[in-house]
Amino acid sequence: MNTADDGRRPYLRPMRGWWKHNPYFLRYLAMEATSILIALYALILLFGLWRLHQGEAAYAAWLAMLQSPWSLALHAVLLPVFAFHSYSWFKIMPKTLPAIYWRGSKLEQAVITRAGIVAALVTNLAIVLVLVGLPS
Amino acid sequence: MKRSHEPVFWSLFGAGGMLSALTGCALVFVTGIGVPLLLLSPGLMRYQTMQTFIEAWPGKLVVFVVIVLFLWHATLRILLLLHDFGLASGILSRIIGNGLALLCTLITAYLLLSAGF
Numbered sequence: 607m608n609t610a611d612d613g614r615r616p617y618l619r620p621m622r623g624w625w626k627h628n629p630y631f632l633r634y635l636a637m638e639a640t641s642i643l644i645a646l647y648a649l650i651l652l653f654g655l656w657r658l659h660q661g662e663a664a665y666a667a668w669l670a671m672l673q674s675p676w677s678l679a680l681h682a683v684l685l686p687v688f689a690f691h692s693y694s695w696f697k698i699m700p701k702t703l704p705a706i707y708w709r710g711s712k713l714e715q716a717v718i719t720r721a722g723i724v725a726a727l728v729t730n731l732a733i734v735l736v737l738v739g740l741p742s
Numbered sequence: 743m744k745r746s747h748e749p750v751f752w753s754l755f756g757a758g759g760m761l762s763a764l765t766g767c768a769l770v771f772v773t774g775i776g777v778p779l780l781l782l783s784p785g786l787m788r789y790q791t792m793q794t795f796i797e798a799w800p801g802k803l804v805v806f807v808v809i810v811l812f813l814w815h816a817t818l819r820i821l822l823l824l825h826d827f828g829l830a831s832g833i834l835s836r837i838i839g840n841g842l843a844l845l846c847t848l849i850t851a852y853l854l855l856s857a858g859f
Contacts, residue, residue, distance in 0.1 A: 621828065638826070641819030644762055647770060648812035652850060654773075655805065658796070659853045662789045669787065673778040681774025688766035695763040726764050733768035734776075737786055 637698075640691040647684055696722030751818055751840065758815025761807065769808065793857065802854045810847045817843040 625631045657668035671677055699722055700715035707713065776782035785791060795801035821839045825831040 625826075635823075635826075638819050638823050641816040641823070644766070644812050645816035645820065647766075647774075648809050648816065649846075651773070651805075652809050652813075652846060652853075655796075655809070655850065655853045658789070658792055659856060665789045665792070669778075672774060677774065678778060681770055681778075684770045684774060685767060688762065688770050691759075691766060692763040695759050722763070726767075729764040730766075730768040733765060734771060737772055738782060740783075740786065 633694075636690070637694040640687050640694070643684055643687045644691065646680075647688075692726045693723065696726065751814070754811065754814035755818040756815075758811035758813070761811050762815060765808070766812075796854055796857045797859055799859075802857070806850055806854055809850050813843050813846050 625635050654665070654668045657664040696719045700713075700718040703718065705712050706718070772782060773787065777784055777787045796805055817839050821830075821836060824835055824839075
């Protein structure tokens with residue numbers, strides 16, 4: 607490290623504003639930033655679980671909170687953010703997997719990404735359809 | 743060589759990332775838009791429905807896995823973000839971040855177990 611009593615003054619590449627230097631960095635940051643909203647959503651659910659634990663009145667207040675314009679606006683933002691997370695998750699998935707061979711040739715990255723996105727569409731739709739179909 | 747504890751956090755990150763990629767949109771739509779706007783039956787999230795749901799093991803498991811894995815996934819990325827902007831990259835930030843995730847994990851487990859069976 608370059609400290610005050612160190613005679614050397616080694617060059618330290620400035621990192622300020624690094625994320626503006628390349629559009630790839632910006633996409634990386636957008637991908638990482640989804641985590642803040644994913645955490646927020648998990649905390650909303652955890653809060654609901656706590657209100658459920660407190661009893662019927664407390665839980666009703668949580669449900670009413672979900673109906674507030676603020677909550678609806680937040681969830682309207684959360685929905686595309688989760689969709690972007692899904693997309694970017696499967697976009698990077700082939701890069702994190704060991705190479706997969708299929709009939710003697712390496713499986714292309716785009717194939718893995720597309721398969722992941724299709725899987726996400728199927729599971730998300732299935733959840734909504736099952737819940738719509740439940741007798742209530 | 744000393745064994746690293748990193749794989750634990752990366753596994754939780756991966757599991758949470760995959761689960762949220764596969765189910766996140768549907769969950770946000772149902773709990774945050776569909777039911778509150780009455781596009782879906784409000785009965786889905788009625789007090790008695792939810793209470794009955796988490797009294798059974800499958801329901802407990804679903805709620806636990808969603809909340810906890812989403813949080814562990816997000817924690818690792820938030821720590822990476824803090825590191826990338828040079829805001830907090832030391833061991834202390836990791837202890838606080840992972841500590842909070844662990845605390846939420848324990849709270850979730852407690853709330854689900856105390857709901858009875």
